[in-house]
Amino acid sequence: MADTYDFRTAERKWQDRWEQSKIYAAPPADDAREKYYTLEMLPYPSGDLHVGHAKNYTLGDAVARMMRMLGYNVIHPMGWDAFGLPAENAAIQRGADPNVWTRENIANMERQVRLMGTSYDWSREIATCDPDYYRWNQWLFLRLYEHGLAYKREAPVNWCPNDQTVLANEQVIDGRCWRCDHVVERRNLSQWFLKITSYADRLLDDLEKLDGWPERTKTMQRNWIGRSEGTQFSFGIENSQSRISVFTTRIDTVYGATYLAIAPEHPLVAEIVTKRQQNAVKEFAESLRSKSELERTSLMEKAGVFTGAFAINPLSHERVPIWVTNYVLADYGTGAVMGVPAHDERDFDFARKHGLPVAQVIVPPGTEDPEPIAAAYVDDGRLIASGDFSGMSSARARKAITQRLAAAGLGEAQINYRFRDWLVSRQRYWGTPIPIVYCEKCGEQAVPDDALPVILPSDVPITGEGSPLARDPKFIETACPNCGGPARRESDTMDTFFESSWYYLRYLDPHNDTAPWNPEFAKRWMSVDQYIGGAEHAVLHLLYSRFFYKFFHDRGWTGESDEPFTRLFHQGMLLYNGEKMSKSRGNVVGIDQTAETNGVDAMRLFLLYVTPPEDTSDWTDEGISGRVRFLGRVWRACEPHFERAAAVDVRALPQAQSPEEKALVRAVHIAAKSAIDETLSRRFHYNTTIAKMDEFINALTGLASRGDSQAVLYAVHALPLLLAPFAPHIAEELWERLGHTQSVHLERFLQPQDAALAVDEITLVVQVNGKIRARLQAAPGISEDEAFERAMQESGVTVQLDGKEVRKRIFVPDKLLNIVAG
RNA sequence: GGGGGAAUGGCGGAACGGUAGACGCAGCCGCCUCAAAAGCGGCCGGGCACAACCCGUGUGGGUUCAAAUCCCACUUCCCCCACCA
Numbered sequence: 001m002a003d004t005y006d007f008r009t010a011e012r013k014w015q016d017r018w019e020q021s022k023i024y025a026a027p028p029a030d031d032a033r034e035k036y037y038t039l040e041m042l043p044y045p046s047g048d049l050h051v052g053h054a055k056n057y058t059l060g061d062a063v064a065r066m067m068r069m070l071g072y073n074v075i076h077p078m079g080w081d082a083f084g085l086p087a088e089n090a091a092i093q094r095g096a097d098p099n100v101w102t103r104e105n106i107a108n109m110e111r112q113v114r115l116m117g118t119s120y121d122w123s124r125e126i127a128t129c130d131p132d133y134y135r136w137n138q139w140l141f142l143r144l145y146e147h148g149l150a151y152k153r154e155a156p157v158n159w160c161p162n163d164q165t166v167l168a169n170e171q172v173i174d175g176r177c178w179r180c181d182h183v184v185e186r187r188n189l190s191q192w193f194l195k196i197t198s199y200a201d202r203l204l205d206d207l208e209k210l211d212g213w214p215e216r217t218k219t220m221q222r223n224w225i226g227r228s229e230g231t232q233f234s235f236g237i238e239n240s241q242s243r244i245s246v247f248t249t250r251i252d253t254v255y256g257a258t259y260l261a262i263a264p265e266h267p268l269v270a271e272i273v274t275k276r277q278q279n280a281v282k283e284f285a286e287s288l289r290s291k292s293e294l295e296r297t298s299l300m301e302k303a304g305v306f307t308g309a310f311a312i313n314p315l316s317h318e319r320v321p322i323w324v325t326n327y328v329l330a331d332y333g334t335g336a337v338m339g340v341p342a343h344d345e346r347d348f349d350f351a352r353k354h355g356l357p358v359a360q361v362i363v364p365p366g367t368e369d370p371e372p373i374a375a376a377y378v379d380d381g382r383l384i385a386s387g388d389f390s391g392m393s394s395a396r397a398r399k400a401i402t403q404r405l406a407a408a409g410l411g412e413a414q415i416n417y418r419f420r421d422w423l424v425s426r427q428r429y430w431g432t433p434i435p436i437v438y439c440e441k442c443g444e445q446a447v448p449d450d451a452l453p454v455i456l457p458s459d460v461p462i463t464g465e466g467s468p469l470a471r472d473p474k475f476i477e478t479a480c481p482n483c484g485g486p487a488r489r490e491s492d493t494m495d496t497f498f499e500s501s502w503y504y505l506r507y508l509d510p511h512n513d514t515a516p517w518n519p520e521f522a523k524r525w526m527s528v529d530q531y532i533g534g535a536e537h538a539v540l541h542l543l544y545s546r547f548f549y550k551f552f553h554d555r556g557w558t559g560e561s562d563e564p565f566t567r568l569f570h571q572g573m574l575l576y577n578g579e580k581m582s583k584s585r586g587n588v589v590g591i592d593q594t595a596e597t598n599g600v601d602a603m604r605l606f607l608l609y610v611t612p613p614e615d616t617s618d619w620t621d622e623g624i625s626g627r628v629r630f631l632g633r634v635w636r637a638c639e640p641h642f643e644r645a646a647a648v649d650v651r652a653l654p655q656a657q658s659p660e661e662k663a664l665v666r667a668v669h670i671a672a673k674s675a676i677d678e679t680l681s682r683r684f685h686y687n688t689t690i691a692k693m694d695e696f697i698n699a700l701t702g703l704a705s706r707g708d709s710q711a712v713l714y715a716v717h718a719l720p721l722l723l724a725p726f727a728p729h730i731a732e733e734l735w736e737r738l739g740h741t742q743s744v745h746l747e748r749f750l751q752p753q754d755a756a757l758a759v760d761e762i763t764l765v766v767q768v769n770g771k772i773r774a775r776l777q778a779a780p781g782i783s784e785d786e787a788f789e790r791a792m793q794e795s796g797v798t799v800q801l802d803g804k805e806v807r808k809r810i811f812v813p814d815k816l817l818n819i820v821a822g
Numbered sequence: 823g824g825g826g827g828a829a830u831g832g833c834g835g836a837a838c839g840g841u842a843g844a845c846g847c848a849g850c851c852g853c854c855u856c857a858a859a860a861g862c863g864g865c866c867g868g869g870c871a872c873a874a875c876c877c878g879u880g881u882g883g884g885u886u887c888a889a890a891u892c893c894c895a896c897u898u899c900c901c902c903c904a905c906c907a
Contacts, residue, residue: 216826216902223825223903230907248907261907302905327905337907345823346905418906538902609846610834616900618834626846629861636861688836691845698845701862765841770888772841796874810887816840820887 005635007599011729015114023743024119026075036072037525038064039504041533041541042079045105045127046086049112051589051603051619052574052581058604059571059613060532061118062686065725066679068119069749075525076119077507079126080106083134083496085163085179088430091462098430099458102129112591117600117728119745124507128499129430133506135453136516137499138435140548142446145436149195149551150424152436152444156265156331157423159187164464165427166191168495169420170224170540186289192425192434192492196547200225200417202562203546212567212682217538224539226418231402232334233411235260235311237272238319244268244311247333247416250343251405252397255386256361257338258351260311260322261304263330264288272322274308281305281324288326302327302350313338314410315387315401325350333416341376348376361386362394422544424495429460429468431493439480439487448481454489467491500541501548504528504564522552523559527566530682535570542568567682572616574607581619589619601727602627608686608726631730633697634723637704638716638734644708645716646739653756654714661711664703665756667696668718673752675722686726693722721750766791767818768800784811791817 018024027033040060043053064076087098106127113120126133144150158167162182166189171178196203204225207218230249237244244260262269264285273281284305304325311322320339327346328337341351341358351358360370362381370384380394389397405411425434433454435447447454457475460468469475470491480487502516508525509517533541545564553562575581581588594603605627611617638645648654656662671692678685696715704712720734724744735744759780764787766774774794776787788809791797801821810818 214826219826220902226903226906228906246907250907325905327907329906332906340907344907346907349905416906418903535901612835615835620834620847622847623834630846632861687834688845691836694845705862763841767840767888770840770886775841799874808887810840812840816888818840818887 005631005639005730005733007601007631007729008596010733011117011595011600014729014732015117017732018119018743018745019114021743022123023745024076025121025123027073031073033071033073035525036067036074036530037504037528038067038074038076038530039507039528039532040078041531041537042081042500042503043109044081044084044086045102045109047105047108048588049109049116049591050581051576051591051594051607054116054591054603055574055607055613055617056532056534056571057113057116057118058607059569059684059686060530061116062604062608062725063530063532063679063684064119065728065745066675066749068745069721069725069747070676070679071748075124075507076121077124077126078113078118078120078122079124079503079507080109080128081496081500081503082106082127082129083431083493083499085428085430088428088462089464091430092464097458098462099129102127102430115591115595115600117604119728124510126503126506126510128496128503131453131455132513134432134456134499136506137432137494138447138452138454139449139516140502141432141494141498142435142449143555144194144551145446147551149198150192151195152190152192152425154188154190155193156186157189157191158184159189160184163428164466166423166425168423168497170422170543191423192490193421194424194547196422196544197417197419199547199550200227200419202550203543206546206550206563209563210566210568213565214535214568214570217535217542217568217570220538221543224419224543228416228418230414230416231398231405231411232414233314233405235314235320235338237268237322238310238312240272240309242268242271244322244336245334246336246338247414248338250340250394250398251401252380252383252386252389252392252394253340253343253361254313254338254401255316255383255389256340256342256359257313257316257318257320258341258357258359259320259339260336261325261328261339261347261350262307262322262336263328264324264326265330266324266335268336269307269324272307272309277306277308281307284324284326302346302353304350304354314405314408321356323350323354331420332418342373343376343378345376345378360384365393422495422547424498425490425492426495427467427470427491428493429456429462431496432456432498433469433475434490434492434494436490437478437480437487438490439483439485441485442480442482442487445481445487451481456493469493497541497544501544502552504545505552505558517557519557522557526559527561527564530567530569531565532569532571569614569682569684571613572611575616575618577620578618594624598624598628599631599729601729602631605630605690605727609690610687612683612685612687630694630697631727633701634719634730634734637697637700638719638737641704641708641713641716642737645713646737648710648713648717650714650717650721650750653753654710656711657709659760660699660703661709662760664696664699664711664715666759667692667699668715668722668750669752669756671696671722672718672750673757675725676749676752690726696722718750720744721747724749762814764814765816766794766797767816768797769820769822770818771800773797773800780814782814784809784817787811787817788819791819 040056064074068074082102087102090096090101091098158172160167160177160182162180172184177184204227228249230247231251232247234243234245304323307322309322310319339347341347342360343362363370363384364381383389383392383397402413433456435454437445439445460472462468476488478487478489505517508521549564550562552558576587576589606624610623656665674689674692678689700715717738720731724731731744761777762780764776764778765772773796776790804821806821808820
């Protein structure tokens with residue numbers, strides 16, 4: 001009776017052995033091979049891994065294993081993004097200790113990551129909630145603070161009433177909290193910000209350098225940064241010494257300004273509003289204050305109230321009314337804009353509603369006189385009724401007008417960015433304490449480096465009401481590092497995106513207790529050669545990390561590049577029977593479950609096979625059973641031949657006799673070539689590679705049942721090398737049965753050879769006027785003349801050519817002959 | 823409103839401008855079996871006289887000897903950003 005493959009036993013056995021022999025640890029620094037840093041975005045330890053996680057880690061693992069077998073010095077680490085709200089919510093809901101909850105989850109998920117047969121270097125594992133890790137969070141925060149890149153100020157911020165904390169702009173999705181989906185409110189609060197905007201130009205311009213990034217991700221970052229070039233200038237105010245600054249990208253339309261619109265929060269409102277209008281303006285501002293940004297923008301119509309004050313257009317000297325409106329944002333540009341109804345859609349709407357005049361100052365090129373317009377004309381054109389600038393094109397006028405304003409000291413060319421500084425403080429418990437204290441005498445003080453880490457206290461009551469640390473006197477009350485007098489600690493913690501903005505550097509030097517990492521290690525291993533993770537981080541983690549890395553680079557803490565991730569790959573989602581997996585739906589396919597029923601090799605193959613990795617794919621029970629079948633066929637084809645195949649030298653080509661044998665050897669090399677091409681091209685379409693292994697197994701199954709020719713024995717011996725990156729356990733088991741004592745994962749991948757890939761016979765397609773009329777079997781290298789001669793003997797060809805003159809012949813060697821006739 | 827991407831059998835998907843539908847799933851037929859499962863072998867876009875031939879990669883044009891592939895317009899879907907002045 002044949003020995004069958006028991007995947008449960010084999011998978012456990014090999015995982016244990018890999019563990020003991022530590023074969024996946026990155027080799028020492030003096031290793032001469034080219035380095036390759038491959039990384040998957042670190043997971044949040046939420047409890048259990050499901051096959052959706054596995055899709056991501058399987059891809060990363062296949063890449064790591066391929067690169068290792070192709071001779072690179074691969075570093076492939078793993079860790080835990082362990083701070084965050086779910087742990088705290090568990091505390092609120094069922095009294096769990098966030099630390100214990102998180103540690104238990106990490107232990108369970110780490111077990112599951114190992115269960116997937118992944119090849120991580122566990123000696124580099126990190127958890128961001130370790131004091132050994134967040135100490136360096138604090139240290140890095142202080143470096144940013146020293147350079148003026150971390151600052152506290154009062155500003156209108158996003159407040160999630162459910163999570164009881166502020167949020168960064170990047171964490172507000174459609175006006176709602178990214179975690180709990182509650183509508184976010186605007187509040188004026190004093191908060192910590194990181195000055196990411198001071199890197200705006202580099203973050204934008206350097207996207208050009210990132211050839212290995214998906215275009216859509218770069219576009220998203222460009223849009224998010226939102227660079228816009230224009231002119232900032234000021235209007236005088238009637239009966240006042242103050243001036244109102246406005247920003248516009250369309251200074252060419254300035255003679256068409258018929259009013260000025262300012263945000264209700266604008267500091268000048270109180271000063272300029274007339275007595276008569278005071279109550280109306282106040283009421284209007286009040287009515288907006290309680291509204292969320294979501295309501296204030298998309299849901300509300302344009303509205304506004306006249307302040308009673310007038311501004312003077314610095315160019316036309318016209319007197320225009322100043323209105324407070326709901327459509328001007330307080331924190332973009334100057335918080336005030338000129339209203340040009342004729343040439344801006346929003347202004348047009350607003351003017352029509354409030355009976356403000358529409359003054360046309362731009363006409364389409366080629367037009368002389370303005371015709372009455374029913375909608376704003378927003379394109380460039382030619383200026384009219386614009387003083388000296390009349391007749392100019394929009395583009396020329398923008399330069400000329402800006403110059404005139406600058407000469408008069410009233411304005412200048414200005415670049416504005418849509419994105420804002422990164423709000424990093426959170427009124428939550430389970431995060432890194434911000435290392436700042438407030439002294440009654442000395443004010444805001446940094447905690448000295450040698451007093452780090454500021455330990456996050458345990459045994460703090462977590463109720464979900466207000467900031468837990470703020471209520472803990474043992475934590476709050478401290479001594480001023482400067483004068484020693486009484487002081488209070490900052491009670492806010494850091495946004496968890498702070499930790500994940502630099503973790504890839506800590507992996508390189510995870511046990512360093514004098515620095516977050518040794519720059520020498522960064523010089524050796526950075527940048528990350530292949531980063532794999534979801535597209536949802538396009539403007540969050542990926543933008544923050546680029547900002548941090550540029551800061552590190554400017555300090556000399558990195559290698560030459562100032563970009564952390566050279567190449568980026570977004571894997572697609574995984575559905576289950578066409579539906580999103582979720583606990584609430586109860587349709588989650590767990591790792592433990594599928595490892596038990598199908599085996600993790602089958603799972604890995606299925607995840608790589610079902611679609612290209614960037615596409616959304618669908619887990620189905622039928623689909624996975626196809627891969628289980630495949631592995632069964634692999635074993636049954638090989639099992640009878642282990643003994644004789646053991647003697648085969650797999651690095652030398654076998655003597656293949658029959659066409660079937662040659663085709664089998666060829667199939668081996670086609671599959672090997674596909675695996676290598678998909679890896680080095682970074683396309684990672686291993687679905688096609690595995691399809692070629694299917695073809696190979698189909699060929700082998702037929703031949704292997706009929707004897708043990710050299711070709712069959714060769715194929716059996718080559719198979720584990722091909723399977724190793726994708727189905728690492730069965731590959732190892734086969735390799736052992738073939739008499740090897742060293743792991744197959746330490747072997748070099750099978751090198752495709754031209755001799756094996758060559759064919760004896762090709763099919764030459766014969767077309768007449770581009771339509772296929774015959775196929776010729778021929779030796780490779782058949783000449784055009786010979787092909788033509790043979791084609792003319794094919795009835796399918798001659799029938800089509802009947803009575804026609806051959807005008808032209810297109811010949812693609814070994815592929816096609818197209819006879820053009822007419 | 824702005825931007826990015828996609829569209830191929832019943833399904834997932836293959837296809838350097840050169841044999842469309844590889845490979846798998848589902849389905850159908852056969853072998854094996856007392857039977858079933860498993861396994862093994864075969865069929866599997868549509869039309870037809872089942873051979874020849876014709877049609878066929880969202881729609882309509884174009885470039886080319888040749889288009890799923892390149893270009894233009896349109897339709898539908900997905901994703902991102904959206905009173906950003």
